[in-house]
Amino acid sequence: MHWIYLSIAIILELAGTITMKLTNGLEKWGLSLLMLTFYGGSLTFLTLALKNIEISIAYAIWSGMGIVLITGIGFLYFKEEISIVKVIAILFILIGVITLNITSSEHEAYKDEKVVENR
Incomplete structure (x- = not known):
């Protein structure tokens, strides 16, 4: 479920950023309120994802x-x-995210092994 929360947080963050562009520097009040709603929702779902x-x-x-x-x-x-x-910079970002995710998975597996060994 936590990955679903993270996915929703990403979608809402995208919606907030797109809406930010459409507000024309916060000149359009309706869109500005919508932007704040999207960002609030994004941070809420990010917070839920952080539980796990x-x-x-x-x-x-x-x-x-x-x-x-x-x-x-x-x-x-x-x-x-x-x-x-821009493309190269974005590739570096993707490589970083993938590397963090892989090393985190390996770290979790190592921790789980240690917990079993200590029992």
């Missing part, structure tokens, strides 16, 4: 996936430019 996921992993995935996805949305929907430097 390490903060370093959850935050890396939440922010990393947010960066990757919003860059794609910016390119496709808002017609923002994308360069090779």
